[in-house]
Amino acid sequence: MSKELSLQETGALLLAAEKIVLCTHVSPDGDTLGSTLGLARFLLQQGKQVTVFCDDKINDSLGFIPGMELVQRPVAGTKLAADVLVVIDASSFDRIGIVADVVEYKELLNIDHHISNDRFAEYLYLDPKAAAVGEVMVDLFQAMGWSMDKETATCFFTAINTDCGSFRFANTTPKTMRKAADLLECGVEPNFISESLEVRSRKTVELLGKVLPSLTFEAEGRIAYLTITNDLYDADANTDSFVSYPRSIEGVDVAIMFKAVEPAVTRVSMRSSKVDVSQVAVHFGGGGHIRAAGCTIYAPVEEAREQLLAELRKQL
Ligand code: AMP
Ligand code: MN
Ligand code: MN
Numbered sequence: 001m002s003k004e005l006s007l008q009e010t011g012a013l014l015l016a017a018e019k020i021v022l023c024t025h026v027s028p029d030g031d032t033l034g035s036t037l038g039l040a041r042f043l044l045q046q047g048k049q050v051t052v053f054c055d056d057k058i059n060d061s062l063g064f065i066p067g068m069e070l071v072q073r074p075v076a077g078t079k080l081a082a083d084v085l086v087v088i089d090a091s092s093f094d095r096i097g098i099v100a101d102v103v104e105y106k107e108l109l110n111i112d113h114h115i116s117n118d119r120f121a122e123y124l125y126l127d128p129k130a131a132a133v134g135e136v137m138v139d140l141f142q143a144m145g146w147s148m149d150k151e152t153a154t155c156f157f158t159a160i161n162t163d164c165g166s167f168r169f170a171n172t173t174p175k176t177m178r179k180a181a182d183l184l185e186c187g188v189e190p191n192f193i194s195e196s197l198e199v200r201s202r203k204t205v206e207l208l209g210k211v212l213p214s215l216t217f218e219a220e221g222r223i224a225y226l227t228i229t230n231d232l233y234d235a236d237a238n239t240d241s242f243v244s245y246p247r248s249i250e251g252v253d254v255a256i257m258f259k260a261v262e263p264a265v266t267r268v269s270m271r272s273s274k275v276d277v278s279q280v281a282v283h284f285g286g287g288g289h290i291r292a293a294g295c296t297i298y299a300p301v302e303e304a305r306e307q308l309l310a311e312l313r314k315q316l
Contacts, residue, residue: 030162038155055097116287134159
């Protein structure tokens with residue numbers, strides 16, 4: 001069980017540390033990377049020894065985030081001592097890959113916004129109402145009186161923009177927009193960020209063309225899903241946005257993408273307009289938010305699909 005910290009206590013814990021390791025979750029998105037790199041930039045400016053770990057491949061479209069060159073992939077078998085390990089935008093310890101084995105930390109701090117957070121860390125700052133950890137970061141910086149330069153603000157705006165779907169999703173609150181406005185005051189160019197996030201590789205669009213024919217409906221059209229079979233799977237393509245296609249179809253409550261990342265490992269992404277898909281994800285050891293959640297099922301894609309749909313039908 002975690003001790004829940006205030007923003008002040010979170011800031012004080014960071015300022016008290018010298019050697020700090022920050023880490024993102026696997027399958028990194030703009031929120032985990034933007035939040036991590038913005039905080040890393042500030043801590044470096046304070047003269048801290050900062051290491052940034054991400055135990056996964058990073059999509060090219062996120063390469064524009066300021067400070068991306070700081071990100072290192074942890075090497076199995078190595079050890080790194082730290083005063084504090086800060087886990088950002090991850091709701092459980094298994095979401096950080098081998099960072100958990102490599103870093104020998106004295107204190108463990110988790111900054112998160114997932115309703116499914118399992119309170120794995122000794123210290124936790126959790127705000128499930130925040131659209132993104134990027135929003136929490138702006139709260140933290142403002143509570144502590146820490147200044148944000150244009151690059152830091154660009155990191156946090158990218159984080160917020162990613163998780164609230166450019167201010168279109170239900171998690172967008174008046175506060176989300178106010179914090180984003182504060183970031184614009186710091187010089188952020190929103191068009192640069194959205195244009196950068198929108199860039200797709202040819203491979204990605206070609207894969208989308210092959211995946212769209214798999215579109216299938218269930219439950220009188222209330223469920224729609226896409227399937228990326230193992231022969232189509234391409235680690236270099238960015239499939240993050242694919243689930244938005246079934247999501248946008250009229251009458252669809254739950255949109256799903258099943259991706260066979262290995263013959264017996266299936267990644268599941270869910271988006272919903274009514275049903276609480278985080279509960280379905282947690283049932284399979286994953287997590288997320290009410291309207292956006294995911295999990296990994298250790299079974300071939302067809303089998304994983306049957307298991308997940310059976311659980312989802314119970315929720316409908
Ligand atoms: P995605 O479908 O990958 O965009 O993820 C949607 C939301 O669910 C994000 O907030 C993720 O952090 C979360 N999520 C996805 N997969 C998992 C997982 N295996 N475990 C916990 N949370 C997850
Ligand atoms: Mn995330
Ligand atoms: Mn997030």
